[in-house]
Amino acid sequence: MTVALAPAGTDAVPLHVLGTEDVALWAGQQSDRIRTWVEASGFKGGIGAVLMIPDANGHPEAALVGYGTPATRRRDRFALAAALPKLAKGTYRIEGGIDEDHLEQEALGWLLACYNFDRYRENSVERPSLVVPDRVDAARVSVLAEAEFLTRDLINTPASDMGPEELETAARALADKHKAKITVITGEALLKNNFPMIHAVGRASDRAPRLIDMSWGKRGPKVTLVGKGVCFDTGGLNIKPGSSMGLMKKDMGGAANVLGLAHMIMASGLEVRLRVLIPAVENSVSGNSFRPQDILTSRKGLTVEINNTDAEGRLVLADALTLGAEDTPDLIVSMATLTGAARVAVGPDLAPYYTDDDVVATSLDLSARRMADPVWRMPFHDPYETMIEPGIADLDNAPKGGFAGSITAALFLRRFVTEDDRYIHFDIYGWQPTAAPGRPKGGALQGARALFDSLPVLLDL
Incomplete structure (x- = not known):
C-alpha cells in the first residue's frame, strides 16, 4: 500500500492543535463569532476532541483538535491521530500546537491511522489527509508508514492464505520492488x-x-536480519489448547517485521549490504512430526534435546542465525514472536530486546523515543546458561521450571552466533490487542522503526 502526505501548498483547512491549557487563550484571540462557537460547544482540548468551525456559508473554516495535557499525551503514542475518526473529510494543515520534535511522530501517526485491512471485505473508510508540515521529510514518513502497512498486512492475513509459499511470494515481491536478489531452499533440499x-x-x-x-x-x-516465519503454530505434538492457538497466524510476525524493516532500509537507499533470512514453516501435527525427547543436530553442529515441540521458533532461527553468522556481518538481528514469558514481563506494547553491547542499547533507547516505537532492554544473563544445558545434548529447547523463559530463549539463540558478532535479539508480540490512536487492533510492527533510526549511528554511516 503506497501512502503519501499532501504536498505543501495544497489548499487545506487550518487545523489548530490545542492542549487543554491552550483553549481559553486561543479562543480569546478570535472573533466574537468563533469565541462564542467554541464556548458553546464545550470544547476542552482533551485528546481526541474535535470541533469544526464553519464559515458564514456553513463550510469548514477551521478545525480544532484536542491535544490533552503532557501527562495524557504520554499515554497516547500518536495523540493527534486520535482525532481522525471525528474529522470531516478533506485536507488539513497544522497551524501550531505541536513542537518541532514531535511533528514527524504525529505526521506518521496520522498516516498509520489511515490503515485499513480490506482483503476479505469492502470496509474501506475515507480518511482526511494532511499537508506535510514544515520541517518534516514527507518521503521518509511515507516509507515508515508503507513498512508498517506491509507488516500489518502480512500478519493480519490468515494462515490459509499466508503459509510458507505465500510468505515467499511476499518476500519475492519486495525483492522485485527494490531489485534485490532472492534465493529459496525448499523441502528436502x-x-x-x-x-x-x-x-x-x-x-x-x-x-x-x-x-x-x-x-x-x-x-x-x-x-543481516533473521525473522521467525512460523506461518501457523499448532504446538506440534505438544499441541496448544484452542485458546492459545487462536492468534497463531501471527507467529510469523518476526518475518513480517524484518520485511518491513528491509523495506525501510532499501526504500531509503541506506548504504549497507543487507541480507534477510526467513525460515518459513508450519508447525503441524502428523505421523512424521518431530517428537519430545528427540535430539536434533543443528547446522552449527550443536545437538538440541526437544523437551517441548511448541518451542519450535528458536530451532528454525538457530539454523538461519548460523548461516547469517557465517557471512561475518557487522550487525546481526533476530526478530521473533518467541515467548509468552516476554508478554508476561513487559506486556504487548513494549518490544523487549537483548544485546551485550551498551552502545547498541543506548542508541536503540534514544531512537525508540524519537520514533514512538518503545523497546526495553533485557539481559543476556550468563548464570542462566546452565538452564539450557540438559546434559544429554548440548542444548535444551524448553528448560523445565518455567522461570526466565524469554531470557533462556535468547541465550539459546546466542549460541548460534559467534562471540565476535554484534547481535541483537527482539522477542516481540507483533500484535495490537486493543485499538489505539494510529494503531488499530491487529498485526503490528515493533522495534523495527527504532532499529532503522539507530542504524546510521550503530554502523557509522
Missing part, C-alpha cells in the same frame, strides 16, 4: 544444504518448509 532443524520443524506440514534468503546493496557494512 533443506537437508541437502544442512538446515536440519528448519526441516524437522516444518516436515509434518504438507506446505513445504523453506529458507528465504534475500540480499541487497553492494557497499557499506553488512546487516
